Amino acid sequence: MSLFSKKTATLAFVLALLFPIQTMAAEPTIAAAAQPASSVDNTKGLFVILTDEEPMTQMMALVLSTQTIEQGKSVQILLCGQAGKLALKYSKQTMFKPINKSPQMLLAALIARGVAVEVCPLFLPNVNMSESQLINGVSIAKPPVIAQKMRAEGIKLFTF
Structure with missing residues (x-):
């Protein structure tokens, strides 16, 4: 060559x-x-795990959960650790501007709209409380059921 x-x-x-x-x-x-990517939304809803004890963080998690409901998606909430106190009757409330509401008020509104709210099964026995001290609409989570809900197709997991 x-x-x-x-x-x-x-x-x-x-x-x-x-x-x-x-x-x-x-x-x-x-x-x-x-x-x-925004033209296709396969998200069915959110599974929100709220553990933070800081009221402002709790408020933002519940504001975003409320907006998700407003946008036609489902929301499920699991309260663990110090955030479990949100589900107790007569818990201390912190009001936030500009909407002049507390995290407890938003949580109650979400429950009224059909959002499933559960507390971690470790919460009540470790703060010396009972199920009777939970606000209406809050139940105790069952780990096998929660695990199934968290991995359901179309569900996004958010932790706060």
């Missing part, structure tokens, strides 16, 4: 690497990738 032929073959090889030939099979992949 002549020196000219070797250089031409090498150049053709390098160009082929730099500019691969696109086939018809590649087009659907390119077309699918071009669609914006």
Whole structure:
């Protein structure tokens, strides 16, 4: 093979690497990738695990949960640790501006809209409380059921 032929073959090889030939099979992949991700929403709802004792964090978690309901998606809430106190009758309330509501008020409104709210099964016995001290609409979580709900298709998990 002549020196000219070797250089031409090498150049053709390098160009082929730099500019691969696109086939018809590649087009659907390119077309699918071009669609914006926001055009398809497969989310059915949220599973919110609230553990933080800070009232402002609790408030934001419940504000976002309320907005999720407003947008037609489902919400389920699990209260664990210090956040479990939200579910106790006569718990201390902190009011927040600009809506002049407390996390307990938002939690009650979510319950009234059908949101399932449960407390961690470890919460009550470890704060020396009983189920009778929970506000209406709050139940004690069953770990196998919670695990199933958390991994359900279309459910996004949020922790606060």
